[in-house]
Amino acid sequence: MSTATMPAVPGAGGAGREPRAVLLVDDHRIFTDVLAFALDAQPDLRCVAVANSARDGLAKAAVYAFDVAIVDLHLPDAGGLAVVEALRAMRPAALLVVLTGHPRADLAAAAHRAGADAFLAKDDALTAVLGVLRGAPPPRRRFDGAAGPQLTPREREVLALLACGADARRIAQELGLSMHTVRDYIKTILAKLGVHTQHAAVAAAVESGLVTTGKRYP
Structure with missing residues (x-):
């Protein structure tokens, strides 16, 4: 492509x-x-x-x-x-x-x-x-990962809560998980999205349509 x-x-x-x-x-x-x-x-x-x-x-x-x-x-x-x-x-x-x-x-x-x-x-x-x-067309090349990062359903849930402003403690409460497990999910999500911060992960996910922002957590 x-x-x-x-x-x-x-x-x-x-x-x-x-x-x-x-x-x-x-x-x-x-x-x-x-x-x-x-x-x-x-x-x-x-x-x-x-x-x-x-x-x-x-x-x-x-x-x-x-x-x-x-x-x-x-x-x-x-x-x-x-x-x-x-x-x-x-x-x-x-x-x-x-x-x-x-x-x-x-x-x-x-x-x-x-x-x-x-x-x-x-x-x-x-x-x-x-x-x-100067008016030339962009170089022809194939895109990497055309289907986007492959997140598991649980990873998408964690990412969606991050996009709503929830921190790791709130995510653990919402999903009934331990803080350790949530932090592991967040690390995996950052790696799959190729970013280094939660803010960058949310920005990338919103831009690519992986999540939309909704309810805001304090």
């Missing part, structure tokens, strides 16, 4: 044109430093701002005029797709590119529904981003 074909990018640089302004939103600082440097080295591109969280990204988007936004799928304080939706509302004509370290077909579909123009794997980032910004 391949990524969706990108439309041609109007005004993508060239002689006599102003460089296209790019906003980067990604919490991996070394990655953003390298990508910003590479963008600034191009005659037709200019990195105008770098943000390392969703909140900072939206704040900078309100200050800096941008033609392109490159957004990480997983951010520490919110899902990248929520940022894409907000950026699309702010600048309907902007080119919005989502990057991820774990490309999957379901996430690509969710990104496009949120308003993204392209969904790219981070290991393709520099070459793919430069090509996409």
Whole structure:
């Protein structure tokens, strides 16, 4: 399966044109430093701002005029797709590119529904981003785990409660499990989703449609 074909990018640089302004939103600082440097080295591109969280990204988007936004799928304080939706509302004509370290077909579909123009794997980032910004289609590649992470019914129950704000103690009470068992489930869920925190797990699960948020626990 391949990524969706990108439309041609109007005004993508060239002689006599102003460089296209790019906003980067990604919490991996070394990655953003390298990508910003590479963008600034191009005659037709200019990195105008770098943000390392969703909140900072939206704040900078309100200050800096941008033609392109490159957004990480997983951010520490919110899902990248929520940022894409907000950026699309702010600048309907902007080119919005989502990057991820774990490309999957379901996430690509969710990104496009949120308003993204392209969904790219981070290991393709520099070459793919430069090509996409100049109107080239994304690289053709197969997605990993197109059906998404395989969670057991109990793991889905635990994840759903996490998404509602329940902590391990509350989950243990709700499901009649020991705290030790719940913590083991949470560790397994994080591993299967390829994340390191419960917040990131919830963001990834909501974005991919594994769970929806419901009742909020104090």
